[in-house]
Amino acid sequence: MMNNLFSIFDPSTSQSYSLNWLSSLYILLFIPNLYWFIPSRYSFMFLVLLNYLIGEFKMLLNIKKNLMNLLFLMSIFIFIMLNNFMGMFSYIFTSSSHLTFSLSLSLTLWLSFMLYGWIVNTNHMFMHLVPEGTPSALMVFMVLIETISNLIRSGTLAVRLSANMIAGHLLMTLISSTGSSLSILMLFFMLFSQTLLILLELSVSVIQAYVFTVLSTLYSAETS
Template sequence: MLTNLFSIFEPSSSILNFSINWISTLLGFLFLPYFFWSSPSRWSLLWSKMIFLLHKEFKTLLLTSHQGTTILFVSLFSLIMFNNFLGLFPYIFTSTSHMTLTLSLALPFWLTLMIFGWMNHTQHMFAHLVPQGTPSVLMPFMVVIETISNIIRPTTLAVRLMANMIAGHLLLTLLGNTGSSLSSILLSLLVFSQILLLLLESAVAIIQSYVFAVLSTLYTSEIN
């Protein structure tokens, strides 16, 4: 049962043993030229406003004077949000519901931060292992706890995004599979509930991409 249930999230289309479902990750880039070459519209102005607000917020969280630093996190937010939204359309593979993609985004980013922080701000990184005001007796335990919490950060980032995306898609699929055995009244209620769930998933798509980008920004600000 579980194998059949979760098989809908597995890449199946392939050419020469290469899974072409992962190409859906790049579909979001097809929409970008529209914003550059078309005349200003409500959607392009809304997107520009969103990017500007994200730039200001990330700049505040980073607490750094390096220009262009926020471009990385705005791009990360855009990539995840595009893939989350595209996964809501029928017959489009949701790459963000797999640890393959989410961990590939979180692990190299966290590892780069750790290498940079320990090589350039060693004393500052050691200071983060012991919170200010910790009693001397508890210092060894706090070092162990802070080290473990630091190590599992990329996993928590990846699992949070994957779990939220796969839970909504799984619920939509389970409810949709029961439609053929329902009466007309129950079927209309099912369609209404599916629409509400789709709106909820649209909100989750934005929120989870925002959470991923903000947490990455906060992790970056700790090494400055």
């Protein structure tokens, strides 16, 4: 029996072990060797997406200095997007809907960027605390505000991803729970609304992966 609505996102399958986190490995099914050896529509769509991402990230990063960052961030985008897609299948645990997944990823990125920035580009990081043109009377407050905004970046990245992935699934669960008590006409309306929600969730899966990666790219660009 479901104790609360959020128990559908519970990753525990038993008291001693958890197999639901293995869903993160299911993304390997999307990239078999056949797609890389023989040109196909899947590989063509994948290359179009990657070329678009490269064009977007070129405007945010200095490619000569941050080429490895570009490849790393694109890998993160693909990893998050495919994990979000896996949550659209029935009876598959959505790992990206848990803060354990998103906070671990965002906190690691944030710590890496901050350590690199403060160790290698210390003066540059201090300059970011006081934006250009700030009045002298507001400098102390701007330093405090910028410091707080830097400290909460990892949390906002994680909560944004997890909350958006939970919201759609939770809404579909709420709507479908009333199906047994609806009339035939309302049942068709419910199925139509569920179909629209599934399409919306598919777009959210891509958008949230893109937002997470773009914000990570901006944070990386600030430290170089």
